[in-house]
Amino acid sequence: MLLYMNTDTSRVIFDRANRLLCGGVNSPVRAIKPYPFYVKRASGSKVIDVDSNEFIDYCMAYGPKFFGHEHxxxxxxxxxxxxxxxxxxxxxxxxxxxxxxxxxxxxxxxxxxxxxxxxxxxxxxxxxxxxxxxxxxxxxxxxxxxxxxxxxxxxxxxxxxxxxxxxxxxxxxxxxxxxxxxxxxxxxxxxxxxxxxxxxxxxxxxxxxxxxxxxxxxxxxxxxxxxxxxxxxxxxxxxxxxxxxxxxxxxxxxxxxxxxxxxxxxxxxxxxxxxxxxxxxxxxxxxxxxxxxxxxxxxxxxxxxxxxxxxxxxxxxIEQKAIYKNLNDTGDKLRASLADIIMDKKLPYSVGGTASLFKLFFGKKPKNYTEALQCNKEAYYQFFQRMLKNGVFLPPSQFETNFLSTAHSEEDIEKTVEAYRISL
Ligand SMILES: Cc1ncc(COP(=O)(O)O)c(C=O)c1O
CATH class of the missing domain: 3.40.640.10 (Type I PLP-dependent aspartate aminotransferase-like (Major domain))
Structure with missing residues (x-):
């Protein structure tokens, strides 16, 4: 996305960060190439960066934001x-x-x-x-x-x-x-x-x-x-x-x-x-x-x-048990839509996950670490960039789970499925 969008402010911040922080970040998975976007604020299912780009967030801080941002x-x-x-x-x-x-x-x-x-x-x-x-x-x-x-x-x-x-x-x-x-x-x-x-x-x-x-x-x-x-x-x-x-x-x-x-x-x-x-x-x-x-x-x-x-x-x-039913149903629906897309496009990929965890594997569905390493990391990374361009922020690695939250709306899911379709 950084190649397709206005991310000038993020780039300037990263230039400063790179001199001061190892790899420009404080945890390795945040090191999006060529540079990360910097968050201005987050709310519900969205993060907004310092250049006012808005993304539907499926990283959700790598899991803690089960109820979305700023509940x-x-x-x-x-x-x-x-x-x-x-x-x-x-x-x-x-x-x-x-x-x-x-x-x-x-x-x-x-x-x-x-x-x-x-x-x-x-x-x-x-x-x-x-x-x-x-x-x-x-x-x-x-x-x-x-x-x-x-x-x-x-x-x-x-x-x-x-x-x-x-x-x-x-x-x-x-x-x-x-x-x-x-x-x-x-x-x-x-x-x-x-x-x-x-x-x-x-x-x-x-x-x-x-x-x-x-x-x-x-x-x-x-x-x-x-x-x-x-x-x-x-x-x-x-x-x-x-x-x-x-x-x-x-x-x-x-x-x-x-x-x-x-x-x-x-x-x-x-x-x-x-x-x-x-x-x-x-x-x-x-x-x-x-x-x-x-x-x-x-x-x-x-x-x-x-x-x-x-x-x-x-x-x-979480005492309201309906939360889990609704969220896990959304997960099922989303995984099914992604599976349909890869079938339509005849791609040798697979969809994994359960409940509110999901992931598109750029390869066959792995059952262990050795098989997961066979997935095409580079293709995933290009896809990740395209998803950003289409307004969806996924974890920037083939090896990180995507997280749904209770803040993701039906509209978010529809937009997300469309973004997958276009990006793939
Ligand atoms: C399964 C599991 N255990 C432990 C940790 C470490 O947790 P923390 O990052 O809060 O130190 C993580 C972090 O991603 C994790 O996924």
């Missing part, structure tokens, strides 16, 4: 909290209220620790699982993304895959030697890796729906089998529901697929756009966290009152 109920809750102060370093009742609600919605969770990001949540969850089992190794799924901390940056998805650095430099082998990798949708690989590392696998951490390279869905019975195998081998099963939590259903992917993990990490949707992360799990596991136990976890911003106020508003909003 009035979230804004009100946060504004009211600001009146009372915004950080105390002292407990508040909100922590208990939100913990009660989360444990009601997620029966697998008895206790929680609030942190500020999904990264901290998965880092803490892995540490806790290791402390609880007194074992060192853990398994992750190839292409799974669990944030940007050292031990999980091995064959990582999201921006790590987009920018060709799934295994980051700067992380000693001594740290990643205990990170074992298996393909998604492959229970045999899980059995084998546990067998090969007998009695030294603390945990399996996985996105139940592989969101950071897709979305790629679990094949029939995959998650149930994973649950069975991990239980039989005393491997703590951690569902990283930072994307899927509160999105696929109120109770996340674990409710939707009827599979109960030992631990869960949450974030994104819960904070309504404010930074939050949650480590949750069974009581006997969580009790080992400081100060009740010997696994250290702490944070100045843990359970910060502003994010909790936003979370309170989000949890109230």
């Amino acid at each position: 009035p109920a979230i804004k009100k809750a946060v504004t009211e909290q600001l009146e009372r102060g915004w950080l105390y370093g002292i407990p508040t009742e909100a922590e208990v209220n939100i913990a009660e609600k989360i444990t009601n919605l997620y029966p697998s969770i008895d206790m929680v620790r609030f942190v500020s990001t999904g990264t901290e949540a998965t880092m803490g969850a892995i540490r806790i699982a290791r402390g609880y089992t007194n074992k060192n190794k853990f398994i992750k799924i190839e292409g799974g993304f669990h944030g940007a901390h050292d031990s999980v940056l091995v064959k990582a998805g999201s921006g790590a895959a987009t920018h060709g650095v799934p295994d980051s430099l700067g992380i000693p082998k001594s740290v990643t030697k205990d990170t074992l990798q298996i393909p998604y949708n492959d229970t045999e690989a899980l059995v084998n890796v546990i067998e090969q590392n007998k009695n030294d696998v603390a945990a399996l951490i996985m996105e139940p729906v592989l969101g950071n390279i897709g979305p790629i869905l679990p094949e029939k019975d995959y998650l149930t089998e994973v649950r069975k195998i991990t239980a039989e081998n005393d491997v703590v099963l951690i569902f990283d529901e930072v994307i899927t939590g509160f999105r696929i259903s109120q109770g996340g992917a674990q409710e939707h697929y009827g599979v109960t993990p030992d631990m869960t990490t949450l974030g994104k949707v819960l904070g309504g756009g404010f930074p939050i992360g949650v480590i949750g799990g069974k009581r006997e596991i969580m009790q080992i966290v400081t100060p009740s136990g010997p696994v250290y976890q702490a944070g100045t911003f843990n359970a910060n009152p502003v994010s909790l106020a936003a979370a309170g508003a989000v949890l109230k909003l």
